[in-house]
Amino acid sequence: QTTRLYTEEDPLIILTSDTLKQTLHNSSTAWLVQFYSSWCGHCIQYSPTWKALAGDVRDWIQAIRIGVLDCAHEKNFDICKEFSIHFYPTFRYFKAHGTTFDVGKTYKGADRELQTVRQLMVNFLQNHTRQDRPAPCPPLEPSGTEDILSLMGWKSEHYTAVIIEDGDSYVGREVILDLMPFERVAVKRALTSEKRLLEKLGITVAPAAYLFHPNGTHSIMDVQKRLRFFFSSFLKLLPGVHRKPVTSVHQPALSANKSQGIGEMWKEFDRSKVYMVDLESGLHYLLRVELATHKTLEGEELKTFKDFVTVVAKLFPGRQSVVKLLETLLEWLVSLPLDKIPYDAILDLANNKMRISGLYLSQRVQWVGCQGSSTALRGYPCSLWTLFHVLTVQAASRPDALANTALEEDPLAVLQTMRRYIGTFFGCSECGRHFEAMAQESMSQVKSLEKAVLWLWRKHNQVNTRLAGSMSEDPMFPKTQWPTPDLCPACHEEQEGLHVWNEGMVLTFLKQHYGTANISPKYTSTSRPQAGPPTPAEAAASTPAGLLPRGPKPFPEGSPKHLRRMDLMRGAGEGDVAAQMEHRPGVTFLGIGFSSVDMSLCVLLYAASCIFLMLMFFFFRVRSKRWKVRIHRPYV
Numbered sequence: 001q002t003t004r005l006y007t008e009e010d011p012l013i014i015l016t017s018d019t020l021k022q023t024l025h026n027s028s029t030a031w032l033v034q035f036y037s038s039w040c041g042h043c044i045q046y047s048p049t050w051k052a053l054a055g056d057v058r059d060w061i062q063a064i065r066i067g068v069l070d071c072a073h074e075k076n077f078d079i080c081k082e083f084s085i086h087f088y089p090t091f092r093y094f095k096a097h098g099t100t101f102d103v104g105k106t107y108k109g110a111d112r113e114l115q116t117v118r119q120l121m122v123n124f125l126q127n128h129t130r131q132d133r134p135a136p137c138p139p140l141e142p143s144g145t146e147d148i149l150s151l152m153g154w155k156s157e158h159y160t161a162v163i164i165e166d167g168d169s170y171v172g173r174e175v176i177l178d179l180m181p182f183e184r185v186a187v188k189r190a191l192t193s194e195k196r197l198l199e200k201l202g203i204t205v206a207p208a209a210y211l212f213h214p215n216g217t218h219s220i221m222d223v224q225k226r227l228r229f230f231f232s233s234f235l236k237l238l239p240g241v242h243r244k245p246v247t248s249v250h251q252p253a254l255s256a257n258k259s260q261g262i263g264e265m266w267k268e269f270d271r272s273k274v275y276m277v278d279l280e281s282g283l284h285y286l287l288r289v290e291l292a293t294h295k296t297l298e299g300e301e302l303k304t305f306k307d308f309v310t311v312v313a314k315l316f317p318g319r320q321s322v323v324k325l326l327e328t329l330l331e332w333l334v335s336l337p338l339d340k341i342p343y344d345a346i347l348d349l350a351n352n353k354m355r356i357s358g359l360y361l362s363q364r365v366q367w368v369g370c371q372g373s374s375t376a377l378r379g380y381p382c383s384l385w386t387l388f389h390v391l392t393v394q395a396a397s398r399p400d401a402l403a404n405t406a407l408e409e410d411p412l413a414v415l416q417t418m419r420r421y422i423g424t425f426f427g428c429s430e431c432g433r434h435f436e437a438m439a440q441e442s443m444s445q446v447k448s449l450e451k452a453v454l455w456l457w458r459k460h461n462q463v464n465t466r467l468a469g470s471m472s473e474d475p476m477f478p479k480t481q482w483p484t485p486d487l488c489p490a491c492h493e494e495q496e497g498l499h500v501w502n503e504g505m506v507l508t509f510l511k512q513h514y515g516t517a518n519i520s521p522k523y524t525s526t527s528r529p530q531a532g533p534p535t536p537a538e539a540a541a542s543t544p545a546g547l548l549p550r551g552p553k554p555f556p557e558g559s560p561k562h563l564r565r566m567d568l569m570r571g572a573g574e575g576d577v578a579a580q581m582e583h584r585p586g587v588t589f590l591g592i593g594f595s596s597v598d599m600s601l602c603v604l605l606y607a608a609s610c611i612f613l614m615l616m617f618f619f620f621r622v623r624s625k626r627w628k629v630r631i632h633r634p635y636v
């Protein structure tokens with residue numbers, strides 16, 4: 001029985017006897033393959049390093065790819081013999097465009113540290129000739145002084161960055177490879193031995209980076225730390241720089257191909273802030289659209305929803321009108337002894353049909369920090385991540401907030417609620433499956449509220465790594481490891497050439513970023529705490545209450561309705577939501593529907609009973625007067 005050291009979730013390719021030869025034959029990229037044995041203790045211990053390496057060089061895949069092959073698997077016995085694998089692990093490099101059978105070049109060095117292996121990958125790529133070099137791989141050799149100086153004053157379509165470094169440094173080549181999948185930026189390297197160049201550019205320390213802008217201006221690149229990750233992050237985040245479009249993807253994509261220019265609707269925002277309007281739009285979408293696919297809630301679904309409402313009612317640092325609405329919803333759910341609740345009843349409460357003063361959740365979908373460059377991108381899933389980060393941070397800052405609830409003193413309260421919400425209600429079932437796999441792997445190890453904040457941050461970054469370059473990535477908001485150095489320089493460090501997080505600083509940053517003081521009220525609609533019917537303009541611009549897609553199950557994936565719902569998830573504008581309207585006259589209250597005929601009958605009966613009561617009143621009054629006159633008349 002063998003154990004699997006690597007899974008499809010890891011950022012590497014799992015090869016087998018069926019795929020090895022055809023993968024390597026005339027491959028457009030070079031390969032580094034680890035032949036391992038799943039029973040070998042050293043291979044087991046080494047597997048985290050190999051996975052980290054694969055993640056670290058993920059952006060290099062157009063030049064060199066990382067693979068693994070398990071020689072302990074019965075199916076692979078023969079192929080390992082054919083490749084003369086005698087010891088485990090064995091590392092083999094394979095050149096790009098190899099057309100004859102080749103067992104690869106073995107790496108024999110004793111140092112298998114990540115940085116060493118990564119540098120060998122760079123050397124191996126440089127050993128390719130001009131003819132067999134992978135086509136997208138830019139030249140890795142240093143440029144000369146004249147070459148660089150000729151860029152001065154030139155206008156161009158793209159930025160050009162020059163990394164100036166010592167001859168034995170790998171930073172320049174690594175940054176060149178990191179930026180390979182990005183458009184509108186080119187990276188070159190030059191050596192510190194080019195004294196005239198250093199003098200001209202005013203560079204005194206190395207490594208350093210110099211940036212030539214498309215408009216012909218140029219300056220030293222201003223990064224907080226002169227490290228590979230800082231240079232690469234800075235360049236990836238330059239305005240207009242984005243990933244090249246992906247033609248084929250294997251990841252679950254949440255996007256529909258609906259694109260829209262950025263145009264005048266674009267709202268300026270600050271990436272270092274969280275926007276209340278995103279959180280409120282997310283809550284609106286969750287309560288009035290996502291949940292609407294469930295006609296009734298019962299059993300586990302109902303419990304999940306109750307826990308979700310408990311967590312948001314107690315922890316959401318929102319406006320009073322929204323918090324009061326959530327608290328009312330919670331009170332109602334807790335006091336109701338029902339084990340089955342019609343969704344319409346929840347909707348009536350979300351819409352404050354009882355007209356309780358001071359309760360209000362806007363029905364407008366408006367994304368600001370979560371707006372995408374097209375309506376098909378970002379929006380709802382972005383707001384959901386943001387909401388849960390805010391909730392984990394609130395739970396850590398106010399440990400007593402969940403007192404007297406079923407979730408009291410549970411460090412996992414928010415994470416478990418999120419896990420169950422995502423698994424039960426979140427429209428993207430693939431996402432739910434991935435999230436569940438991550439939760440099963442490590443959520444139980446979370447023992448404190450602060451660790452919960454960090455767990456969610458770590459898992460979100462894992463999702464970012466997996467989705468980088470996928471169709472659901474907004475080119476204007478590339479999926480990077482977050483927080484980027486511009487947001488939190490102190491969060492980033494380097495140890496033996498490997499980027500590492502300073503988790504203490506990350507926690508401090510997360511608490512500040514997702515803390516109440518950093519939530520901007522900008523763009524929030526003026527609240528209408530005085531309950532009342534929505535204005536006609538609001539009604540037109542709102543998600544129609546009670547008029548949403550319904551049914552016991554979400555729409556099957558890929559169906560037109562499902563895609564339509566996914567469109568809504570991405571960031572449906574008011575017009576889109578209005579398009580979901582169906583005609584449904586009358587009024588609903590606590591889940592009971594009244595038609596217009598019912599309403600007219602009520603009014604009619606009310607009027608008739610009033611007239612009847614008045615008639616009775618006059619009748620008895622007249623009779624009692626007559627009776628008094630008869631009683632008091634003196635006998636004659």
Ligand SMILES: Cc1cc2nc3c(=O)[nH]c(=O)nc-3n(C[C@H](O)[C@H](O)[C@H](O)COP(=O)(O)OP(=O)(O)OC[C@H]3O[C@@H](n4cnc5c(N)ncnc54)[C@H](O)[C@@H]3O)c2cc1C
Pocket residue numbers: 251252253254369370377378379381382383384385386389422428430431432434435456457458459460461462463464467470472473474477482483
């Ligand atoms: C639980 C869950 C699972 C998902 N799984 C998938 C999937 O399998 N496939 C798929 O295609 N899509 C998936 N999605 C959607 C995807 O993760 C993005 O939400 C979506 O593509 C929108 O991306 P975005 O650019 O707005 O950034 P998001 O990833 O949505 O992030 C929103 C904001 O959070 C901040 N942020 C980014 N990273 C972190 C971090 N590590 N810690 C704290 N804050 C951070 C940034 O300010 C960012 O703008 C999932 C969403 C959720 C909520």
